[in-house]
Amino acid sequence: MLPPLRDPPPETSIPARRRREAGPGADRLADRRDRAVRSTSGSPAAEDGADVFSPVQPDSFLVEVDQLRGELACRVPKATAPPGGSHDHVGPPADEGFPVESDRWGKASPYLEERVNLAQTAASRLSKESSALSLGVDSLRRDLHSLDSELARISEELGFLRSSDEESAPWDEGRELGSALPGHRTEEGRESSPFPPSGTGTEPGHTGEEGPTGSFSDFTLARYNRTVKDLHARRRWLFWGTVGLAALISGILLFLTLRANEPVPPVWLAFLPLVWMVPVPFFVAAFRGTHRVLGRNQLDLPEKL
């Protein structure tokens, strides 16, 4: 006896009906599809418009598509036999008692597979473009930050130039004299640099603290000031260290000489070591001069004016 007819379920919408008609795996498929679509439109916050530039996660979408494809695989009939093989077999294989489903009932429509492929391609392209967009936004942010800091420096420099009460030199008209930096003029009238931009000591993040590279971009004010401040800091040590070490060496030599107690040599021979005395005034003057220069001159330069 046939079971009694029951009332239709409350889900009467077309998608619900289709899912129900498709079978028990359809709900999971629909759920995955929904999640995949969400992943292309960004995070839930993106839907609220909180952060339209949040980077998408293309991997999650592709994972979802792969899972979707896996789910479909068990529902969509296998693809036809390998090329070159199927056409030769007219009848069923010798070891099987009945023909393959596809041969028997014809091939399944590739429509669904094709839609998934197209969707995957589109999603992949979309995710790449989203990534590029997000990189562009980052670049834009950096440019804005750079613009902001350069404008601040322009203001400072203008203030400095105004304070120095600049006037034009009488001979600079029509000549290449100028505080404007050289570079060829573009058609738009902007001055463009003949060199690629590079880090400088005045830019944030480049304070001369990095290791030297051997190029002239190393020669920052900060590095110079550290060098000369170190030199000044050890000036007293240099002075007394030199005197102390010299006294020590001389003491040892003197001790060895007295201990040797050598006889007085011929006069011509005894005068030979006097040649060692020739540069003594030079070295004494150099020692005195070095410390006088260091004592009189603070060699460091102001970093902030």
Next chain:
Amino acid sequence: MKQPTVLFQVTAIGKNARAMDSTVRSVLHWLRNTPRLAFRYLLWMVVEPEGYWTDPSLYDRLERAGARLIVVPSEYRTPLDTRGKGRALQYATELRQREGLSVSRVWVYHQDEETCVGEDTLRGIGDFIEEGRSLVGAGIILYPLDWAGSPSHIQELTRSYDDLRVLDSITMPGNPTAGFHGSHFLVRADVEDSVGWDSRGYAPSEDLLFEIKVRARYGSVFGVLKGFAYEKGAFSLRDQLRQRRRWMHGVIHATLHCRELPIRRRFTVAYSAVSWFSALPSVLVLVASLELKYGPLLVVTSVFTGFIWTSMVLAYVEGYRLHSKYLPRSISRIRFFANGLVGALVDVLAPWYALVTHPSLGDYIPKDRPTSPADSPAARRQPAAGTDG
């Protein structure tokens, strides 16, 4: 107050094209990136024709970048027929006079083709001009460019520490030593142009002559220029020897032929040369002491020997410490010691080598590290020879 102008003048034969390129670029780079420079600027490259023909495209590029190329004509003669670098410097002097730049608000910063500048150099120049206490400024030169830790490079470290002694000798009258740089000095244009660079014949050390003439005419007008300049040492011991030979010939030339040199200063310059000459006999006498017995005289000499040895070692140690923040590679202490010893021996020999040989006019020290056979000096001479012919 009108802003002064600084003329960055790179004067050289011009054959070290890559070094010239770095030098000019360093100036342009730091002019772009140093805030609060209270001066206008000009950038001149004064080179010989054979230098230009070494790499015309590079010079053209540098011109487009903002430098002005001045090729000293082969037929140019100074009134006293000076030759060498002095001739090019004199040409630039006359050019400034013709163009109305020999005025008190123009300053000339002299560079060799391997004299790179930094942010500190430019700020030092600005500081010196702003202070306005001296007419000529000289400073300390470091040698970190292309540094490889070779004997000649180690020896160069001592020159930086010795610059402190040189600064004292030029700024403080009465210092019994002498010395001056041909680069990294700043001079007011009207002062330089009134003195000029002309002298009879070939002056191997035109910079020393210039210092003597300025001192004779203006008195003690020298000051300390803050900020380093950055150069490179000779690549080989042979180049080091030839460089020192030129210096020694310059000192001898100034002592014997410079009429502006007062007696006292002449004695100072001569004594500096004699001190250098005494290095080789000192070593020989030291070696001989292994066999000969000098007796009680050593009691006197040993008192000073400790000071001399300490001073010499200190020059290497402090020279290295001055450079330590700029050197991209470090070397072991053993290698430092061994190479320093070799470099020192070359300097010991140099003045005596100068006595028995003569520098030629076309003698120049390569500053471009050869990267291929085409960069070798022999190959580089080809275009110049073609031009001259």
